[in-house]
Amino acid sequence: MTDNHTSEKKSRSTMSRAATVIKWLWLAMTVAVAVTTVISANSGLINPEKMTWPSLLAMAFPFLVITDVLLGLINLFISKRIAVVQWIALLCSIPAIGNWFPVHPFSSHHEVSDDSEIVRFMSYNTFGFADDENCYPDSTNRTATAIIRSGADIICLQEVGMLVDMPARCLTDAQIDSINEVYPYFASEEEKMVSILSKYPLREISLEQPPSPHSGWQAAEVTVGSDTILVVSVHLQSFGLNEEDKIVYHQITDGSVSGNMTDAGLIIYHKLTDAFKLRAAQADMLRHQLDSLGYRNVILSGDFNDIAGCYPMRRLLGRTMKSVFRSIATGPVITYHSDRFFFNIDHTLYQGDLTPIRYRRGDIKSSDHYPLYITFLIDR
Known part of the structure; x- marks a missing residue:
């Protein structure tokens, strides 16, 4: 009887210690996720040229937010004190959540005064007019058709050089003629493969370019009635992953991680960190030039690759x-849809007398990027 009592007491003691260990491990995990979320939310404040890992962590921010919400709900039934940790982390991350998941359900209801001028705008990384789905209806190029039918007054293009006949990509002379007819004004930085198309008169503005190939910008002063707008088409440094890198990334996302993938993973890591640093330097370089130009009305748009x-x-x-x-x-948006990199990396910035009243992401998948359609008002 005494032995049984002693055994039961030891068993209860062991279970109590195990429960305590589990409780502390759960608390540690909860705090770790919360702290990681806050760091990820504020990673944009840290220059990647000085420290790159926060920029990598930022890419996981949406998943961290979802994890925080789930843990916060679970902890309401386990310990309300622990749950507070998650909700504090989410409160500290509200600005970053707004960047990822803005909410403006009534943004389309905007009064247009008689003095306002409407400008329809498009931004599109064309993928060099290749078709990501290898689909060429009626032997024509879907990307070119999207540009022709966009209804935009001004278009910023990336990954586009000279508009010439491309039989292998079904970009026809007829489509090129249509683009030139709809958009008689054109500015292009051919080496950097960025362009601006416009229905309005424009004057090309020369800017210093970054040394990295295929990343850069094209600027033009566009005259809309009595107003002048500086339009900048931007393509910041890409990660530069080759097909082998993408295969490794697919294996990692499939959970098929093996020891011999370590070296390949390190190569990808260094490519990512190098790209973060280059984009930071490119943004600094472009910002200095924008400040020196001193335009009031500015539209800066393109593929930020971030x-x-x-x-x-932020820069x-x-x-x-x-x-x-x-x-x-309203809501999260994906603008890049290829190779399992489902991120919003195409952005449009503005200032001055411009007011955006409509934002729409297109659904065409001919490019590895979706096009963006935006309507601006010029307030007078």
Whole structure:
């Protein structure tokens, strides 16, 4: 009887210790997720040229937010004190959550005065007019058709050189003629593969370019009635992953991680960190030039190759510019849809007398990017 009592007491003691260990492990995990979320939310404040790992962490921010919400709900039934940790982390991350998941359900209801001028705008990384789905209806190029039918007054293009006949990509002379007819004004930085198309008269503005190939910008002064707008088409440094890197990334996301993938993973890591640093330097370079030009009305748009709230975007925003997506869009948006990199990396910034009243992401998948359609008012 005494032995049984002693055994039961030891068993209860062991279970109590195990429960305590589990409780502390759960608390440690909860705090770790909360702290990681706050760091990720504020990673855009840290220059990648000085420290790159926060920029990598920022890419996981949406998943961290979802994890915080789930843990916060679970902890309400386990310990309300622990649950507070999650909700504090979410409160500290509200600005970053707004960058990822803005909420403006009534943004389309905007009064247009008689003095206002409407400008329809499009931004599109064309993927060099290749078709990501290898689909060429009636032997024509879907990307070119989307540009022709966009209804935009001004278009910023990336990954586009000279508009010439491309039989292998079904970009026909007829489509090129249509683009030139609809958009008689054109400015292009061919080496950097960025362009601006316009129905309005424009004057090309020369800017210093970054040394990295296929990343850069094209600027033009566009005259809309009595107003002048500086339009900048931007393509910041890409990660530069080759097909082998993408295969490794697919294996990692499939959970098929093996020891011999370590070296390949390190190569990808270094490519990512190098790109973060280059984009930071490019954003600094472009921001200095924008400041020196001194335009009141500015539209800066293109492929940033980074998420909203990142350091390059914060640097380009400065104190005067705003993000169209953050200002009027609702819900998370994916603008890049290839190779399992499902991120919002195409952005449009604005300042001055411009007011965005509509934001729409297109659905065409001919390019590895979706096009963006934005309507601006010029307030007079």
